[in-house]
Amino acid sequence: MPSVHRRRKEVLDRLSRIEGHVHGVRKMVEEERGCPDILLQIVAVRTALNKVGRIVLEDHVETCLASAVKQGKTERYVSDLTEALSKFL
Numbered sequence: 001m002p003s004v005h006r007r008r009k010e011v012l013d014r015l016s017r018i019e020g021h022v023h024g025v026r027k028m029v030e031e032e033r034g035c036p037d038i039l040l041q042i043v044a045v046r047t048a049l050n051k052v053g054r055i056v057l058e059d060h061v062e063t064c065l066a067s068a069v070k071q072g073k074t075e076r077y078v079s080d081l082t083e084a085l086s087k088f089l
Contacts, residue, residue: 007059011052018048053088 005011025041060081068077 005059005063007055011055011059014048014052014055018045018052021045021048057085057088 021041022045025038025045028038028041065074065077065081068074
């Protein structure tokens with residue numbers, strides 16, 4: 001049985017805001033705004049995505065990993081998490 005992610009709505013809300021922000025960056029490029037301004041907005045998007053990643057990671061540890069420990073499947077979940085983290089970082 002899959003774990004229930006407690007922070008799902010928070011992640012979805014943040015991703016919606018990030019989509020809007022990316023759209024804003026695209027509009028800045030279309031309007032030929034200054035490169036420094038565009039780069040600062042890209043940094044803001046990256047920061048927001050990193051925050052979402054941290055929330056997903058925390059939620060994973062609190063739900064999926066905790067469930068795996070209870071089910072005796074810790075090794076598989078730790079392996080999956082390690083692989084995901086290596087790509088995320």
